[in-house]
Amino acid sequence: MTLGHIVSTLGLEVLTPELSVNGGADVTQGHASDLLSDVLANAPSGGILLTIQVHMNVIAVALHAGLAAVVFTQGMRPEELARLKAVQEGLPLLATKESTFELAGRMYALGLRGRGRE
């Protein structure tokens, strides 16, 4: 499904209104982690990342991992500098007050899946 469908169905806040959430490829996978070394190693390319990690590095790591978007859960928000970098690089940033657990559950119910076992 499109990122836009996920955003509207789950009521996610769009932190990067400068970017369209309806353009890109379908999103079918997700990953939840606050350890960016783990995101680099394990997040599925084209997937969506759920995290409470707001350090600037999350943008570079998400781009390197080829992620479709990052959702900051539990009310966490990145600094404006990180947001601007994401806009510049075309990486949509989203936010929710829900916990990572709650949001991951709702995304799973929508049909998104994790990387699975290897």
Next chain:
Amino acid sequence: MHIHTVLSPCASPEMTPNAIAREAARRGLAVIAVCDHNTAGNVRAVADAAAGIPDGPVVIAGIEITTVEEAHVLGWFRTPEDASAVAEALDVDAALPSAASRLTLSETVALVHRHGGLAVAAHVDRRSFSVPGQLGFIPPDVPFDGLEISAAGAARGKAADFAGHGLPLVSSFDCHFLEDMGTGVTLLEIPEPSFDEIANALGMAGGRSSAIA
């Protein structure tokens, strides 16, 4: 340069100021740094103990700071007062001494520098609580004074992985037990064991230098 006392919940109860000072002297260490989690509360006690024994080490006032990203950063300071001022600014709940402060990595390094200290990213070769572990890589815009390689990592040649950052590498044990003291060693070519000379060595100033043993 990274010794925990009993003030750190993870340290062995044997890590008392007297025992640390005696063990450092027995092993012939010229300098040690006391780096408890988010506190400098035992620095003076170790320094006093070291001053009271023959061949006691010079004790550098340190703190192992937990940033909001849960990355560990060592702060080394000229005086226990500088270290205490930084520990106070961290404002970490004394009931959870190794918990994260509210300061970001950049704010932490700036705070250490404001108090004249050196900021070293701790055990960068480890996955847990290290800057690369938490943040995927070492942010190039954070002005660290050095990177610490754990003793185990140094023994496995991990220092080479971090040589490309243009930062001095130091090695220490992240010592929680007396028997581990002095097993991770950084060699400093300095005329006297003092904070200022360590700072010179890390900055490669005035012919001073540092290297991992």
